[in-house]
Amino acid sequence: MIDMYKKPGKIASKVRKDAINYVKEDMKILDLVEFVENEIVDLGGGIAFPCNVSVNEITAHYTSPAGDENIIKSGDVVKIDLGAHVDGYIADTAVSVLVGDDIPEELREKHQNMILASQEGLESGISAIRAGVEIGKVGEVIGKAINDRGFNPISNLAGHSIDQWILHAGLSIPNIKENNPHKLEEGDVIAIEPFATDGIGRVTDMNEAYIFKFLRDRPMRLVHAERALKVIKEKYGNLNFSGRWLTSHLSKHHLNAAMRMLVSSRAVYPFHVLREKTNAVVAQTEHTVIVESDGCTIITE
Ligand code: MN
Ligand code: MN
Numbered sequence: 001m002i003d004m005y006k007k008p009g010k011i012a013s014k015v016r017k018d019a020i021n022y023v024k025e026d027m028k029i030l031d032l033v034e035f036v037e038n039e040i041v042d043l044g045g046g047i048a049f050p051c052n053v054s055v056n057e058i059t060a061h062y063t064s065p066a067g068d069e070n071i072i073k074s075g076d077v078v079k080i081d082l083g084a085h086v087d088g089y090i091a092d093t094a095v096s097v098l099v100g101d102d103i104p105e106e107l108r109e110k111h112q113n114m115i116l117a118s119q120e121g122l123e124s125g126i127s128a129i130r131a132g133v134e135i136g137k138v139g140e141v142i143g144k145a146i147n148d149r150g151f152n153p154i155s156n157l158a159g160h161s162i163d164q165w166i167l168h169a170g171l172s173i174p175n176i177k178e179n180n181p182h183k184l185e186e187g188d189v190i191a192i193e194p195f196a197t198d199g200i201g202r203v204t205d206m207n208e209a210y211i212f213k214f215l216r217d218r219p220m221r222l223v224h225a226e227r228a229l230k231v232i233k234e235k236y237g238n239l240n241f242s243g244r245w246l247t248s249h250l251s252k253h254h255l256n257a258a259m260r261m262l263v264s265s266r267a268v269y270p271f272h273v274l275r276e277k278t279n280a281v282v283a284q285t286e287h288t289v290i291v292e293s294d295g296c297t298i299i300t301e
Pocket of ligand 2: 159160191193286
């Protein structure tokens with residue numbers, strides 16, 4: 001089991017570390033996203049899902065659409081969430097970076113502490129993981145570590161189990177105390193991803209969606225939609241994909257119309273961009289681990 005996850009884990013970890021050094025103020029989000037996705041491929045991995053770059057109150061599920069002109073600014077808290085796979089064995093990892101050098105001291109301290117809170121939530125959660133532990137207990141430990149740092153966990157986002165070719169395999173690992181008596185088992189592959197904020201600690205859907213997943217074949221009236229669905233099914237199968245990846249097959253105009261139709265006919269599922277409900281800044285840290293009898297192995301360290 002650990003052998004299968006060693007290679008994707010190494011790739012994801014290397015790319016995460018390189019992305020931390022690469023991200024700079026005045027950089028396009030698109031440049032960062034493409035840097036991450038290209039490096040995963042260069043290192044011999046597959047892209048398990050589009051690189052998420054979610055800034056400040058944007059909490060998750062943002063990836064650049066084609067031609068994205070959005071810029072990372074000094075003082076931004078940038079969450080970089082990436083996944084590499086080898087033969088469908090997925091390593092999922094995320095880091096938060098406070099970008100820029102010239103940040104007012106008070107803000108710098110607050111946001112660095114927020115990032116630290118998500119890191120400590122992750123470390124505490126991981127230290128609680130072993131076969132037989134209740135997942136509600138793991139959530140309790142994560143939430144307490146974040147509270148102890150003076151922040152709130154995001155209560156309606158969770159970690160998750162991973163199976164071959166399946167990023168979210170059914171089990172949710174909460175970031176708060178929950179009465180969930182389900183016990184982790186030896187060999188479970190789990191992504192732990194605490195989010196810390198000084199807001200209310202809940203996320204809400206935005207209208208936009210840039211990450212999608214194939215659901216089912218459907219007859220399409222629009223020829224572009226039919227063509228897009230065929231490409232999506234063949235190239236990405238069960239894995240999440242970015243609309244941006246389809247621009248070599250369709251013009252931007254046709255792509256947007258096709259995606260709208262695929263979503264409305266439920267051939268494709270849209271992951272809406274998530275933002276913190278009170279527009280507060282959010283930090284995230286994530287590792288993938290394999291559960292063992294007396295602890296766990298972090299594959300993305
Ligand atoms: Mn992730
Ligand atoms: Mn994850």
